Amino acid sequence: MSHDFNNGEKIVYATRLHWIIFFWAALFLLLTIIFITSQEEVFRETWGLPFTFTCLAGLRAFFKRVCSKFIITDQRIILKTGLLRRHCVDLYLNSINGVQVKQGLLGSFLGYGTVVVASHGARESFSKISKPLEFREKVREAKGGGR
Numbered sequence: 509m510s511h512d513f514n515n516g517e518k519i520v521y522a523t524r525l526h527w528i529i530f531f532w533a534a535l536f537l538l539l540t541i542i543f544i545t546s547q548e549e550v551f552r553e554t555w556g557l558p559f560t561f562t563c564l565a566g567l568r569a570f571f572k573r574v575c576s577k578f579i580i581t582d583q584r585i586i587l588k589t590g591l592l593r594r595h596c597v598d599l600y601l602n603s604i605n606g607v608q609v610k611q612g613l614l615g616s617f618l619g620y621g622t623v624v625v626a627s628h629g630a631r632e633s634f635s636k637i638s639k640p641l642e643f644r645e646k647v648r649e650a651k652g653g654g655r
Contacts, residue, residue, distance in 0.1 A: 521580040521646035525573045526620030526638040533566035578623075578637055580646050585625065587634055597632045599625065601651045607644040615640075 536558050543555040571591050579586040585604070587597040604627050611621035621640035624633045625647075637643060 517581045517583050519579055519581050520650055521643065523578045523638050523643055525576045526618065526636050528618060528620050529569045529572060529636055530566065533562055533569055536562035536565055578634065578643065580643070580650050582650060585647060585650075587625070587632065589634065597625065599627050601647070603627045604647065604651065607647045609640040609644050611640065 539558040540555055540562050543551045543558055572589070575591045576589045577586065578588075584598060584600045587595075589595045604625060606626045608624040608626070609621050610624065615621040620636050620638055622633055622635040623637050623640045623643055624631055
């Protein structure tokens with residue numbers, strides 16, 4: 509993946525939020541299907557509520573995923589999340605003290621986790637990032653450490 513910035517900076521790695529952010533939308537979709545196919549009339553008539561939650565949760569997750577960027581260039585890392593409430597972190601590689609990855613059992617199995625970037629007293633945390641261990645390794649490689 510190579511993209512040139514105006515100053516010749518090149519993207520060396522990029523990732524996004526993991527598909528797990530669609531969990532609630534999928535759960536509400538399952539409930540909607542259960543309600544629609546139910547033998548009980550009261551459930552068949554009230555399928556609109558879980559369907560509404562399905563749509564809201566799905567749209568929220570979609571926009572969250574589309575509006576989030578986790579980029580490593582040959583000079584810095586750029587972390588952006590949010591649509592209405594943007595959270596942007598732009599750190600030069602030489603100012604980064606470390607990158608920590610936190611993963612639970614499910615995150616390890618499915619390939620997502622929380623990335624914590626430490627830089628001169630500040631710590632920025634971003635959760636549900638896809639392939640967090642690879643992200644950490646690419647930061648190390650971009651810094652020239654390789655480990």
